[in-house]
Amino acid sequence: MDSATVTILLTAAACAGWIDAVVGGGGLLLLPALLVTAPGIPVATALGTNKLAAIAGTSTAAITYARRVKIDWAIAAPATALAIITAGCGAALAGAIPATAYRPVVLAVLVAVAVFVVSQPRLGTLAHPHRRTRARTITAVAVTGIAIAAYDGLIGPGTGTFLVLAFTTLIGTDFVHGSAMAKLVNAGTNFGALVVFAATGHVWWLLGAAMAICNIAGAIVGARMALRRGAGFVRTVLLVVVLALVARLGYDQWHTT
Incomplete structure (x- = not known):
């Protein structure tokens, strides 16, 4: 690779680290950057290289959050443990499923997420601990540690966003605490997938x-901004990332039909 290509990828990694730390979805930027700037790179290799960068950023963000935010370990710990295994299984199948098979489904889910977030202006701005029941706790662990983790190993982009929304809607966390827990689980999914790709x-x-290294720098800045500016800031970034994901996948879908 020439210096210009490397510079583009390093810049994309830093920006992706910032996005991931605030609300997730950095893969939306970094994975396409790898595929576009390195023509001919196998999809699995792009995913694996992306995971190496992403695990550094998500782990850094998780540590930053854990130092400032009280983590609900009863949910985060089992979800993360499951995520390592499940994401690894998903990664083992990466490349076997064509993009045309999953893109419409993911696109529909993201549109639904965007409508849901817009229609619920108070979602994630305040915590609602009364929502946490035993059934919801088990559901949150299963959804984040199994379903979303498998998606991350198999596909990737948008995982952090889905994790934040899962914690917010299922157990009533605010966006800051939901993002903190999401980073722990996302670090687990990245690790599980990276082991298989490696x-x-x-x-x-x-x-x-x-x-x-660049992803770490972006993650530190992003996590500190999220902690300083609060749930309203995270909600705004969340909506922007979701809409960007919809635009990206919609563009890809339109050009392949």
């Missing part, structure tokens, strides 16, 4: 390590 030779280590 074992199958689908990681560009040198490039991934350089992007990881």
Whole structure:
């Protein structure tokens, strides 16, 4: 790769780290950047290299949040443990399913998420601990540690956003606490997927390590901004990221039909 291409990828990694730390969805930026600037790169290799950068950022953000926010470990711990295993299973199947098979489904889900967030202006601005029941707790662990984690290993972009929304709607966290828990689970999904991609030779280590450093820098800035500005700021970024995901997937779908 020439210096211009590397610069573009490192910049994308830093921006993706910021997005991931605030609300998730950094893969929307970094994964397409890899596929566009490195023509011919296998999808699995792009996913694996992206995971190497992403795990650095999400882990850094998780530590930053954990130092400032009280984590609900009764949910976060089992969800993260499950996520490592499930994301690894998803990664083992990456590349076997064509984009045309999953893109319309993900697009429909994202449109529904955007409508839901817009129609619920108070969602995530305040915590609602009364929503947390035993059944909701089990559901939250299953949805985040199994369903969303499998999606991350198999596809990826938007995972952090789905995690934040899952915690917010299922157990009534505000966006800041939901984002903090999402980072822990997302670090687990990234780790599980990375192990599989590394074992199958689908990681560009040198490039991934350089992007990881930039991703960490972006994650530190993003986590601190989210903690300082609060739930309203996170909600705004969440909606922007969801709409951007819809636009990106809609564009891809339109150009392949």
